[in-house]
Amino acid sequence: MALVTAGVVVLDCAEPEKLAEFYRELLEADDVDASANRVEIRTADGFRLALRRDVNATAPSWPRPENSLQAHLEFVxxxxxxxxxxxxSLGGRPMESGDSSGPTEERGYADPAGHSFTVRRGVPTAPKQG
Known part of the structure; x- marks a missing residue:
């Protein structure tokens, strides 16, 4: 038996209730558990994301080195x-990405509190040809 098990991804932000609503809507999560300084959402497939109140939280400044990206979420x-x-429509915003001359397989965004995340095209389920 493992000494530790996977926990939950936690993002710090000034207003966890508002940020939880963004992710609840984006991930279509129904299970929400809230306390005074933390809101946790759980999706139907078991993914857990918690938003913790930090009144001094500042948005990551990636790709600039000061207050740079520590971690990010990736969705498929x-x-x-x-x-x-x-x-x-939920208040997030696209972030500048590299080459925009054609369809991309991955796109970067910032949530309403400025945390970066990416959305990538899912892995094809059809067998590889050739």
Whole structure:
């Protein structure tokens, strides 16, 4: 038996209730557990994300070195354009990414509190040809 098991991803932010609503809507999560300084959501597939109150939290400044990216979330979809519309409608914003000359397999975003996350195209389920 392992001494530790996987816990939960926790993001610090000034207003956990607002940020939890963004992720609850984006991930279509129904299970929400809230206390005075923390809100945790759980998706149907068991993913857990907690938002912890830190009144001094500042948004990551990636790719600038000061207050740079510490970690980020990655989500998977088969509909990058649809997810982007959903993210923007919930208050998130696209972040500048590299080459924008064609369809990308991964896109970067910031949530309403400024935490970065990516959405990438899902791995094809069809067998590889050739």
């Amino acid at each position: 979809t088969d509909d990058l354009d649809g997810v982007e519309r959903r993210i923007v």
